Amino acid sequence: MTDSSRPGWATSRRGFLQRVGAVGGAGAALSAMGALGLVPSSASAATPPFRAPRASDFGLTGRGAGRVAVVGAGVAGLTAAYELDKAGYDVTVLDARPRIGGRSLTVRGGDTLTDLKGVTQHARFAPGQYFNAGPAMLPQWSVSTDYCRELGVPLEVFSISNTNTFVFDPNGPGRPRFQTAQADAYGVVAELLAKVTDQGGLDRQLTAADKERLLGFLKAMGDLGDDLAYREDPRRRGFAVNPGGAGSPGTPLPRRGSLDRVFSEQLLRHWYLDANFDMASTLLQPVGGMDRIVEALAERIGRGRIRCGVEVTAITDGPRGIRLTYRGVASGVLDVDYCIVTTPPLVAARIAGLPAEVTALLGGFMAEFPGKIGLEYRSRWWEDDFAIYGGLTSYGADGSLWYPSYDHHRERGVMVAYFERAETTVQGLPPARRSAEAVHRNVRVHGPKARTELASSLSVMWGLEPFVEGGWQAADTQNNGAVNTPRFRPLTDPSGRVFFAGDWLSNMLGWQHGSMVSARQAVEKLHARVLAA
Incomplete structure (x- = not known):
């Protein structure tokens, strides 16, 4: 999911989606040494400049832009189609899911979701409430924010690190x-x-x-x-009773406990949520839901060019063009000049007709299976009772509770329970029991209102989402760096007419930024091939 559903992150960020944090003591020491000038500071790598295709590029070649099929209407697919459309390409986007966006899934009241097991959920969120089941945030430096500016998608602050949230250890006492x-x-x-x-x-x-x-x-x-x-x-x-007027200096909190309490494992998970460059404050989110980005892209591309409910089953790459065979709400074939495949690699590996080395590479990716549960409450008791406005409370080794960063002081709100390795906890449960586990965790941290004020809930287990089948899919366990090696050139520099794109082919795994820069790279290479043909 991208931009991230992932806080919990691994070294690649992966977001929560992998382990929330770093080692606090080491981090503090490095911060101190950095402030003293005793260690070099790392600068974030700039995104390579992108030259969007232009219709005028064909002026001296005598060629037309041609026809391109994009497989997948997620962030990567829609970005690729949007950039190709600017240059006059005849673009058709095919997606097996019933709606655009892929992992950029925002659920609102009235939506219906059916998973791979055939279990259907109906969202009953009140008007104006929504649940970002996939990506939740945008780094301020990212290409994602650049597209929001270009597309006119308004942004607001997303709070990830909030010192007023709790450090909660389900196996220990207290909740400082x-x-x-x-x-x-x-x-x-x-x-x-x-x-x-x-x-x-x-x-x-x-x-x-x-x-x-x-x-x-x-x-x-x-x-x-x-x-x-x-x-x-x-x-x-902080204070047990905050300072007030004259004569009310405030009541201090009890003194700190033993060192095992001070250096608790849970503190290490909570610490430095925004220390790495990808999570650094200020984070942003589209006003009204993450799907505002994909909806804006679709509007620019043209809804008539996007076909949902259509699964591509075979791609035949010939010397003069590509034939795609598809089925679903409609069946048939589509003949085009080029194709960009943006579906998750383990799903793309099932498409017939791709070269054996390509299929082997696609099938070698590794999926992880986070889950998110949206909990709609009739009141915003976390603001009223605990003065918490945004941020998250980590919960054990595998999860966290996220507070909404928008609509403060409104009547209702949606909290999110995040499960990093949902396949070991809630993925196999029916939706009602998943919700019960999320509420149980919430009650342990916050008390009975986390149950009594619940209005509705809905869960998305990414390992069970059709034609996605994972929160993210990685080439390796170390920052996805294998995609930079010659072994992956059949995907990053294909010799035929089929190109590939997605966060899984980027160095920003699990972020919309990764999907977008990978899509741009594929578009540049396709466009160069067309001009040189």
Whole structure:
């Protein structure tokens, strides 16, 4: 799913969609060293410039733009079709699913979803409420935001890291606010490092000037006193009763617990949600739902050029063109000059007629199976009772609870329960029991209103979504880097008339940005082939 449903992320981000976080202590140390100028900072790589095809490109060649079929009406497919349409190509988009968007799925009241097991759910969300079942956020640097500007899709802030949310360990006591847990961890780390430094433990690594700078930084970072002890100032940690008028200075929270509480595994999962460049604040979202992007693309392409409910079963690549065989709401063949396949690789591997080496590469991708459950509530009790506006509370090793970042102080709202490895928890359950598990988690964190105020729910298990069959599909377990190797050239630099695109062929797996830059790359290569033909 892209841009991300994934917070929980792996090293590639994968979003929640893989492990929410990094190691807090190491991260704090690296931050401190970076601030001291002792380690180099990494700059985010710029997206290579894209030269969109133009109708004028054909002026000196005497050629026409030709006909192109795009298989898949997800973000990659619609982006490719949109860019080709600008240059005058006759584009037809075919998608086996009944609606456009692929994993960019926004569910509203009245929608109906049927999974691979034949289980049907009817969304009963109130008017104006929606559930982004796939991508949830856009990095501000991404091509996705560029397309929103170009297409006129308005954006608003998506809050991922919120210090007022909870650090909840289902196997441990308490539920400190993230602000408190983070302040205690910074304070203890700073105190330990400051005392080691002051006692000469780093004299062989630091000059006297560096040592002085480090101690000054640690005092500020950890709120240390002159004795280098963590002071546990409530203005860092928060209050049990907030300060008020004269005579009401506020009631401090209980003092921090033992080190095993301070350095809890759950804090490590919650820490630094926005530390990596792909998740860095400020994150954004389209106003009114993530599907605003694909709907805007479809409008520009022309709805009449997009056929949903049509599964491509075979692609025959010949010296003069491509024949696609399809079935579904209609059956037949489509003859075109070129084709771009953007469906998930494990689904594309089932298309007959592709070269054996291509099919083998497609079939070698690995799917992961996150799930999301939209919980609509009759009141926004998380705002009223806990003063939480956006962000998330992590829950154990496999999930989190997301608070909506829009429509604050309105009557209703949709929270999201995210399951990173849904196949091991809720994917095999019927929808009602999935909802019950999500509500159970919510009640454990927030109390009974998480049950009594529930109005409706709907779950999307991406491993069970027809013609998607996974939240994302990776070439390897290390940032999808294998797609940069010569072994994948049959997909990234095909010799025939069939091209491929998707986040699975990018270095931003699971993000709409990855889908879009991969689509642009395929469009550039197809266009160059047409001009040179």
